[in-house]
Amino acid sequence: MADYKAPLRDMRFVLNEVFEADKLWSSLAGLQGAVDTETAEAILDECGKIASQVLAPINREGDEVGSTWNDGQVTAAPGFKEAYQTYVEAGLNGLGGNPDFGGMGMPKTLVGQVEEMIQGANMSFGLAPMLTAGACLSINAHGSQELKEKYLPNLYSGQWAGAMDLTEPHAGTDLGIIRTKATPNADGSFDVTGTKIFITWGEHDMAENIVHLVLAKTPDAPAGPKGISMFLVPKFLVNDDGSLGERNTMGCGSIEHKMGIKGSATCVMNYDGAKGWLVGEENKGLAAMFTMMNYERLGVGIQGLGAAEASYQNAVEYARDRLQSRAPTGAVNKDKAADPIIVHPDVRRMLLTQKAFTEGSRAFSTYVAKWLDIAKFTDNEDDRKHADAMLALLTPIAKAFLTDAALESAIAGQQVFGGHGFIREWGQEQYVRDIRITQIYEGTNGIQALDLMGRKVVANNGAFYRLFEQDVNDFIASHEGNEAASEFIEPLKAALENLTDLTQWVIDQAQKDANEVGAASVEYLHVFGYTALAYMWAKMALVAQGKDGEAFYKGKVATSRFYFKRLLPRYIGLTAAVRGGAEPLFELDDELFETA
Structure with missing residues (x-):
């Protein structure tokens, strides 16, 4: 099994050469003085070391042993607590956080690269800082x-962790029918x-407190999604001086036994009159939730x-390394x-499919992150509105198409191994199992496609x-007349015209x-996704064409x-499927x- 190596060379190419991040960052008023190329390099290097040397080595044991539950207490997988301390001591937990409360205020274009390294090295671990970041947002x-003032500094430092509590046994996508209640007290809690x-x-033992953001309804709330509010409910109550008080009346009833991401604890959380505080306005909980959804x-x-x-x-x-048969x-x-199997056409097809999806997805995720940075840091209202609209359109594609492509890529990687890809020893089957959840949570990919098609395209x-x-x-248009660019520009142009x-x-x-x-919706999202990655690959190819010599x-x-x-060319068949209509x-x- 190969040791994970942070893909820093490609990340630098995407950031510095394709998207010219230094120019982007210097153009945004809210980022003035916060980040430059030298700072970004130092952060990427440090994270690369932690990912490859600390997180990747405990990934397999985390999958095999997992988090454990005992009488309401959850113990993280072996090595996770120590790795968490290394991660937070490096300052990575508050990388994108508000500097007024101890965060570093780094742009998403940079933070996204850090997130990829953490997730690539150990997805189960990476969920912990990811959920904390979402709660902080x-x-x-x-x-x-x-x-x-009371919660963000300790969340950014990693002393405390965050969790998002949305789903109920009967209410997944349809949050409007949640039953969790929040009864007001005289003191405002x-x-x-x-x-x-x-x-x-x-629930876990990596941080001393866990801050839950819980969706619930107040007694007189309107029916449906308009009646949802968000509440901050800490595992341990926090005293006025910032010290931890008594345990809140909440607990973990059990943890799930899962197909993948076994190193992470997926909990059933029970609240029994637990003290909580309103986040935002009453009945505006969905707005508070969606603030973090573009990022999540x-x-x-x-x-x-x-x-x-x-x-x-x-x-x-x-x-x-694997020797089988002779080259054709x-x-x-x-x-x-x-000969090594890399000489065989079908093996090369699988490897190139992985490479094309992965590197194209890295560019596209950075492209979406660019719009997040503009929306957050610009002082130009027109630019902000433009960026918000682009984010509304692109976010479901970033979630759904990239995870669909990731699963196909991981299955191709497993297939390269043949029978060895199906057994535990080589690690490939874990990637397939872990990636599978990404198509399901944070809104299934079918829901993402429906959101794209219905709300983000048809509705407007x-x-x-x-x-x-x-x-x-x-x-x-910027490459019109560039003959060397035509092999990429012309098929991109055709794909865009088809999508339009x-x-x-x-x-x-x-x-x-x-x-x-x-x-x-689903086939349309895939047509869009293939076209968007064509845009990314054309951008990358035309930057690379101008460089001589380097492999x-x-x-x-x-x-x-x-x-x-x-x-x-897959978009051609997908387009035909869309035009097949609803009638079938x-x-x-x-x-x-x-059924029988």
Whole structure:
């Protein structure tokens, strides 16, 4: 099994050469003086060391042993508590946090690279700082000054951890039907009562306190999603002087036995009149939740990307070492009984599919992070509105397409190993199991596709889409007349024109039949995803074309050619599926879905 190596060379290429991050950061008023290339390099290097030397070595044991539950107490997997201390002592926990409360205020374009390394080295571990960051985002955006001062410094330092408590046994996607209640007290606090499930790292021993953000309804709340409020409910109550007080009346009833991410604790949390404090306005809990959703859903896409990168590294090393058969063109290793399997066309197809998806996804996640940075740090209101619209459009693609591509990539990596990919020894099957959850949580990929198609495209008659279309067309126009660029620009142009036509087709069909939105959504998101990655690969290829000699740049151009010739054409079949319409989905009567 290959040792995980942080892909720092490619990260630097994406940040510095493709997106010119130093220019972006210096152009944003809210980032003035906060970050430069030298600072970014130091952060990336330090995180790379922690990822490869501390987190990756405990990933397999975390999967095999897992977190354990005993009488309400959860003990993290072996080595996790010590790794957590190393991580927080390096200052990485508050990397993107508000500097007014002890965070470092770094941009998402940089933080996203750090997240990928952590997730690639050990996804189960990486969920802990990811959930803390999400909780911090909501508290910072919606919490009172008192809550911010009381909780954010210790969350950013890692002394305390965060958790998000949304789902209930009967309420997953439809949060409007949650039953958890919050009863007001005379002192301004609330008593929270109810049960939440699937709470990642809801209980553990890595931090001295865990701050839960819990969705609940007050007694007179309106029905449905308009009646949801968010409450901060700490595991241990916090005294006025900042010290920890008594244990809150809440606990972990059990932890789930899962297909993957076994090193993390997925908890059933029970609240029995636990003290909580309102975050934001009453009945505005969904707004507080969605503040962190753009970041969290991009973070899930990055999770899939990170694990797919680890699978790719493992597969490449194996393909170079494993000897089986001879190359179709004749023996390569004539002094050995067989050639390494990397000489075989199908193995190269699988490895290049992994490489193209992983590196394309890294560029796309950075592209989305760029819009997050503009939305957060610009002082230009028009730029902020533009960035917000782009984020609304691109976030479901970042979550769903990147995780779908990640699973395909990891399965390809497993397939490279043949039978060895199916057994524990080589580690490939863990990546498949771990990545699978990324398609499910933070809103299933089907829900992401429905959000994209329904809310972000059809509902505004394609207004958000036209912003993306213009961005890509501006790039295409900037290379007009560049003959060397045509092998990438022309297929990108064709894919974009197809996506534009398809977008309008679905908008038109939806006026006639409401089912057309859901019928088109998943395949449409994939058409969009393949087109978006084509945009990324064209950008990368044209940067690399201008560099002479270095093997890294030759590899970029070659992988781009593979993407355009072997992966991008998938959009043609997907487009035909969308145009197949909703009718075939409803021709079969419900009772004809036989079970025997």
